[in-house]
Amino acid sequence: MSFDQIINRKNTYSMKWDGAQSIYQNSNLIPMWIADMDLKAPEPIISAIRKYAELGIYGYVEYPELTDIPQVIAEWLKKRNNWNVKPENLGYSSGVINGISLAIRALTQENDSIIVQSPLYGHFRSAIEHSKRVLVKNDLIREEKSYFFNWDKLESQIVANHVKMAILCNPHNPTGRVWSPDELRHFVNICQQHQVIILSDDIHSDLILPGYQYYPVASICPEYSNQIITFKSLSKTFNVAGLQFSYYHTTNNTYLKKMKSTAQYSSNPEWPTSFALPALKAAYENPICEKWLQRLLVYLASNLQWLTKEIESKTPAIVTNSQSTYLAWIDVSYLHCSEKDLLHELNNSGIGIQSNKDFGLNNNDGLFIRLNYATSKAVLKQGIQRLINGLNHLHKK
Known part of the structure; x- marks a missing residue:
């Protein structure tokens, strides 16, 4: 091809x-x-979808956690990112932004402040404001042809606005910046000092250009992993966004339970489309x-x-x-x-x-x-x- x-x-x-x-x-x-x-x-993804389509029945799909999908995801994360995750620490959503919206509603209150690095992915604003939370922007510093964190402003804004949650985009959209381990540790240290929950949107993490390396923030800072929720998907990686499926990881069982409980009463249920799970299995298992x-x-x-x-x-x-x-x-x-x-x-x-x-x-x-x-x-x-x-x-x- x-x-x-x-x-x-x-x-x-x-x-x-x-x-x-x-x-x-x-x-x-x-x-x-x-x-x-x-x-x-x-081709293996196309074949998996075609095989499922030939059944001619497209009914409700089993909850992912009751299938072999969590283990498939865990093995992919180990292979691609050298990140050891337990299958039981995974949750599921119809999309990364839906998952982030779910976390915002489950883990914060109306009028709570949420900080995002700017320039920011526009749907972060929508997820925050539609949930009746307050968006706080921390402008990245532009030097030459790249972008860097503004550490002093990040911390001062967290303090001044009583920030409860931070959204990290790793790698960053729209600038394409891949954060280094030292940058991720510094970000976590600031959030840890002020008890800020971290939502890490890692949807582009498989699309790292040659010569660079991606690090999941929860693997770099395992001591704070129970305050980090990492969101991923195969959608950008393999160009299957229309299948409407993503997953998230946290070691905090209370957060997982709250998000799943909130999902039951939301307009964005955890159910994937009929073709999502066969496609994921093919994508993550077929060499x-x-x-x-x-x-x-x-x-x-x-x-x-x-x-x-x-x-x-x-x-x-x-x-x-x-x-x-x-x-x-x-x-x-x-x-x-x-x-x-x-x-x-x-x-x-x-x-x-x-x-x-x-x-x-x-x-x-x-x-x-x-x-x-x-x-x-x-x-x-x-x-x-x-x-x-x-x-x-x-x-x-």
Whole structure:
């Protein structure tokens, strides 16, 4: 299977492609916004789904904890992350954000403060505010082409706002930063001093680009693991977000019970879709899938290297040194224009991206775009050319 294959996803109920037409009002647009890939999943996953589909019955699915799935997940985490987890310390949700929302409602009270590092993944804001909690933003420090924690501000904001919970994005979306063991220890030490629960969104943790390494915060700081809940999924890794399944880990049995109890009365039950468990079993057990993942990471790194050189050689834009994911974080502050004008120009140029407002930034923070480069090289080249054309046209105005 070649990642260079161009797959027509139009008229397939795709949020990325069909949904983009209603969002951007441009039927000829190349969508490079939402985080799913234009690349086929590994063949063993496709075969597992096809085999299940041929049953012709798609009834309710057994609770994952009553199956072999917890052991399959535990073995994957040991193999990929050298992280020893007990199957009984796992919980399940229809998605990582749903799981995080569940933890917020189960473990905090209305009007409690929750701190997030900014730029932030927009659904963190939604999960916090829809639960009637208070969002506290701690801006990351930007140096050269990378991002770092602002330690002094992190602690002062925790104290000033009586923060009860912190959401860590590991690796970080949208900047692609992979946190080091020392950074994770420092983060945990601050939270531990002030009795702050940590929710770690690690959904992109399998998508670490060559030369970098991911560390689960709970494995780096086992002494505080009973105050850490780590959220993971196969959805980004193997491009199966539509299967609606994720899992979370904590050594705190009280937290697990509270989350499961809250889930029983929520609109986001723990039940996965019919195809999720067969797909996960194939993804985590079949060695072909892991080989596919290794090839994918090389392909993504090649795409990022090419687009960085292309954009920076033809515009004054600055592409952040991403260490993970398939999302480029690009500084276009040199344009000195409004976000509205930027989006209008790029829409007219035929490319759909996300920008400041989706990541908790305002005009004082500069002007940034997030671009999904997990597509074939042919489509990527078309999209980047449209981006360059739009940026240069706007720069001349």
